[in-house]
Amino acid sequence: DAGVIQSPRHEVTEMGQEVTLRCKPISGHDYLFWYRQTMMRGLELLIYFNNNVPIDDSGMPEDRFSAKMPNASFSTLKIQPSEPRDSAVYFCASSGKYRGTQYFGPGTRLLVL
Amino acid sequence: AQSVTQLDSHVSVSEGTPVLLRCNYSSSYSPSLFWYVQHPNKGLQLLLKYTSAATLVKGINGFEAEFKKSETSFHLTKPSAHMSDAAEYFCVVTVRGGGGNKLTFGTGTQLKVEL
Numbered sequence: 001d002a003g004v005i006q007s008p009r010h011e012v013t014e015m016g017q018e019v020t021l022r023c024k025p026i027s028g029h030d031y032l033f034w035y036r037q038t039m040m041r042g043l044e045l046l047i048y049f050n051n052n053v054p055i056d057d058s059g060m061p062e063d064r065f066s067a068k069m070p071n072a073s074f075s076t077l078k079i080q081p082s083e084p085r086d087s088a089v090y091f092c093a094s095s096g097k098y099r100g101t102q103y104f105g106p107g108t109r110l111l112v113l
Numbered sequence: 114a115q116s117v118t119q120l121d122s123h124v125s126v127s128e129g130t131p132v133l134l135r136c137n138y139s140s141s142y143s144p145s146l147f148w149y150v151q152h153p154n155k156g157l158q159l160l161l162k163y164t165s166a167a168t169l170v171k172g173i174n175g176f177e178a179e180f181k182k183s184e185t186s187f188h189l190t191k192p193s194a195h196m197s198d199a200a201e202y203f204c205v206v207t208v209r210g211g212g213g214n215k216l217t218f219g220t221g222t223q224l225k226v227e228l
Contacts, residue, residue: 004156042218042219042220042221043203043218044218045215045216048215056215091156091157093157101147101159101162102159102216103159104149104156104157104158105156106155106156107155107156109154
């Protein structure tokens with residue numbers, strides 16, 4: 001298995017632009033998680049899905065952030081409009097069952113200028 | 114509420130000497146505890162996990178951790194450090210019940226291994 005796949009690996013954009021991060025979970029996994037990692041706040045859970053349905057989005061920082069999972073093999077995290085404080089590494093993870101081990105992707109390093 | 118405290122932000126050891134990375138947890142319910150490792154510019158990899166079975170948990174690459182309820186600790190150890198162990202290590206807690214999927218991460222411990 002290829003593991004969790006994220007794209008792009010690096011993204012540099014200007015303030016105000018829309019940013020879309022993509023994730024392909026491990027095949028057969030029912031849970032998908034989006035995390036953000038910054039020096040100031042460490043690793044934070046933004047949102048997670050079960051069977052393509054958002055279960056908990058309490059970690060999404062504000063309305064500029066949105067996440068979707070149109071099918072079992074694809075999810076997006078969108079920031080519109082982006083701001084410099086959104087600069088971070090965004091990780092996607094997937095899990096095969098409730099409270100199962102979460103497997104992380106390599107992350108997307110986002111820099112908003 | 115659940116939380117973890119990693120007591121050292123940086124640990125430096127010599128190659129071949131023991132490693133000890135300290136973690137204390139706080140949880141209202143019986144916790145599940147994990148250690149993840151993150152190498153530079155890489156994702157997080159699971160080292161080991163505790164889910165109420167044996168209190169001494171063995172993981173990959175020679176790491177192990179012991180769950181001590183009386184001390185609310187879950188310290189990570191390795192008898193002999195290798196250069197490839199240099200990375201950042203995260204102690205993670207989750208609780209059973211409705212919040213079981215929500216991982217709470219510690220702030221991380223950067224392990225440096227010197228020759």
